[in-house]
Amino acid sequence: xxxxxxxxxxxxxxxxxxxxxxxxxxxxxxxxxxxxxxxxxxxxxxxxxxxxxxxxxxxxxxxxxxxxxxxxxxxxxxxxxxxxxxxxxxxxxxxxxxxxxxxxxxxxxxxxxxxxxxxxxxxxxxxxxxxxxxxxxxxxxxxxxxxxxxxxxxxxxxxxxxxxxxxxxxxxxxxxxxxxxxxxxxxxxxxxxxxxxxxxxxxxxxxxxxxxxxxxxxxxxxxxxxxxxxxxxxxxxxxxxxxxxxxxxxxxxxxxxxxxxxxxxxxxxxxxxxxxxxxxxxxxxxxxxxxxxxxxxxxxxxxxxxxxxxxxxxxxxxxxxxxxxxxxxxxxxxxxxxx
Numbered sequence: 001x002x003x004x005x006x007x008x009x010x011x012x013x014x015x016x017x018x019x020x021x022x023x024x025x026x027x028x029x030x031x032x033x034x035x036x037x038x039x040x041x042x043x044x045x046x047x048x049x050x051x052x053x054x055x056x057x058x059x060x061x062x063x064x065x066x067x068x069x070x071x072x073x074x075x076x077x078x079x080x081x082x083x084x085x086x087x088x089x090x091x092x093x094x095x096x097x098x099x100x101x102x103x104x105x106x107x108x109x110x111x112x113x114x115x116x117x118x119x120x121x122x123x124x125x126x127x128x129x130x131x132x133x134x135x136x137x138x139x140x141x142x143x144x145x146x147x148x149x150x151x152x153x154x155x156x157x158x159x160x161x162x163x164x165x166x167x168x169x170x171x172x173x174x175x176x177x178x179x180x181x182x183x184x185x186x187x188x189x190x191x192x193x194x195x196x197x198x199x200x201x202x203x204x205x206x207x208x209x210x211x212x213x214x215x216x217x218x219x220x221x222x223x224x225x226x227x228x229x230x231x232x233x234x235x236x237x238x239x240x241x242x243x244x245x246x247x248x249x250x251x252x253x254x255x256x257x258x259x260x261x262x263x264x265x266x267x268x269x270x271x272x273x274x275x276x277x278x279x280x281x282x283x284x285x286x287x288x289x290x291x292x293x294x295x296x297x298x299x300x301x302x303x304x305x306x307x308x309x310x311x312x313x314x315x316x317x318x319x320x321x322x323x324x325x326x327x328x329x330x331x332x333x334x335x336x337x338x339x
Contacts, residue, residue, distance in 0.1 A: 002315075003319075004316060004319055004320065004323075007312055007315060007316045007319070008316070010312055011309055011312045011313065011316070014305050014308050014309050014312070015305075015309065017301075017305055018302055018305035018306065018309070021298045021301040021302045021305060022298070022302050024088070024294065024298045025294075025295055025298035025299050025302060028291050028292075028294040028295035028298060029291075029295050031291045032177075032288065032291035032292055032295055035284065035287050035288040035291055036174070036288055038284055038288075039174055039281070039284045039285055039288045042280070042281055042284055043281070045277070046277050046278065046280075046281040047204055049270075049273075049274050049277055049278075050203050050204045050207075050274070050278070051203045051204075053190060053192075053203075053270065053271070053274050054192045054203035054206075054207075055192065055203075056192070056263075056266070056267075056270075057190055057191055057192030058192025064264065065264065065267040065268065065271060066159070066160045067156065067159065067160070067188060067189060067190050067267075067271040067272070067275070068189055068190055068191065068267070068271070069159075069162075069189055070189055070191060071165045073165075074110065074165045074166045074214070075110055075111060075165055076110065076111045076112075076113075076163065076164045076165045076166075077107055077110050077111070077112050077113070077164060077165065077166050077167075077168065078112075078113045078114075078115060078133070078155065078158060078159075078163075078164040078166070078167045078168070079100065079103060079104070079107075079112060079113070079114055079115070079167075079168050079169075079170060080114075080115040080117065080151075080155070080167065080168065080169040080170070080171075080279075080282075081096065081097075081100045081114060081115070081116055081117070081118075081121045081125065081169075081170050081171075082096065082117045082118055082121070082140075082169065082170065082171035082172070082282060082283065082286045083096050083097065083116075083117070083118035083119075083120040083121035083124075083286075084118050084119075084120055084140075084286075084290045085118055085119040085120065085137065085138050085139075085140065085141060086119070086120075087120070088294060088297060088298070089290055089293040089294040089297055090293045090294075090296060090297040090300075091293075092172060092180065092289065092290055092293040092294075093118075093120045093121075095172065095180075095182050096121070096170060096171065096172055096182055097120075097121070097124055098182075099170055099182040099184070099217070100121075100125075100170050102215065102216050102217060103168070103170065103184065103215035103216060103217070104130065105216060106214070106215050106216030107215075112130060112131075113130075113131050113132070113133045113163075113164065114130050114131065114132045114133065115132075115133060115134045115135075115136075115151070115154075115155070116132060116134070116135040116136065116137075117135075117136045117139050117140065117151070117283070117286075118136070118137065118139065118140060118286075119137040119138055122135045122136075122137045133158070134151075134154060136151065140283055140286065140287050140290075143283060145276070145280050148276060148279045148280035148283050149276040149279070149280070151279055152272070152275045152276040152278075152279040152280075153272075153276075155167050155187070155188065155275065155279075156188070156272055156275055159188045159189070164188075166186060166188060166189065167186070167187050167188035168184055168185065168186050168187070168211060168214075168215065169184070169185050169186075169187055169278075169279070169282050170182065170183075170184050170215075171183065171185075171282045171283075171285060171286045171289075172285065172286050172289035172290070172293075173285045173289060174285050174288035174289040174292060175289075176292075177292050177295070177296070178292075178296060180289035180292060180293055183208060184208065184211040184212055184215050184217060185204075185207065185208060185211055185278065185282065186207055186210065186211045186214070187275055187278050187279070188275065190271055190274060190275075
């Protein structure tokens with residue numbers, strides 16, 4: 001049984017740890033506020049770019065731009081996996097790695113290359129057999145749009161050189177202070193999805209359903225009706241039943257736009273910038289989610305330290321009371337023996 005001295009030492013150690021976790025919680029909260037402002041301000045522009053380019057890619061008959069290149073079967077895939085540089089953020093890193101492993105299992109018959117962003121992912125997948133074409137440890141500590149654009153440029157070059165047929169990015173998306181969700185986006189090639197007019201489905205949400213299906217995940221189908229899912233499944237997923245159902249649907253008549261300057265010049269300017277913007281947003285989402293996860297983890301650790309201190313203090317009081325009772329009994333027993 002632990003002595004009073006041992007318990008006092010444990011209480012002192014737990015109090016020191018509580019000071020550290022409380023300080024880390026405050027730091028994470030301060031960083032989260034700044035990161036949250038950046039991601040909230042970037043989301044409308046990022047989503048609108050995706051929506052506009054989805055409409056362009058769906059309507060145009062010109063598929064000459066290399067970033068619009070499609071293949072019947074994706075045989076060579078590049079996966080960008082975004083993790084944190086540090087731990088002590090709960091299940092943040094393990095969730096991304098678990099989702100990445102699910103995708104890699106779905107791609108067992110493919111030629112897969114990895115691009116790793118974050119020290120945790122570099123350490124984990126560096127021990128695996130998957131080929132790593134680029135790694136960026138300690139990359140998200142201080143980054144801006146230029147750094148994200150540099151990563152996007154490397155991916156664009158690989159896609160243009162036909163070293164890869166598709167580029168997916170796996171990362172944590174910031175939902176709230178208490179919720180971060182691992183998502184999979186397909187950033188290349190840029191292909192439009194014909195969305196149903198009578199359903200509130202965004203181009204980004206539709207693309208994520210496609211990416212989830214192709215990476216062995218379970219897509220969140222909330223907000224997607226049968227028509228929208230059937231059209232997407234027939235165009236993207238390996239589902240004969242959905243394809244047959246989609247063939248029975250009445251196709252939407254799409255009217256092409258008038259372009260000034262030419263459609264080729266518009267694509268040449270906007271498509272690379274679209275990839276850069278989506279990479280930048282993914283990095284911002286990951287950083288915000290990391291700070292939120294670390295804040296929640298440090299808050300839980302601080303409360304657990306408080307509970308442990310209370311339990312140890314209660315145990316110390318019980319031991320001290322037992323010692324006092326024993327001493328009193330000894331005094332009373334000695335007095336009785338002298339009578």
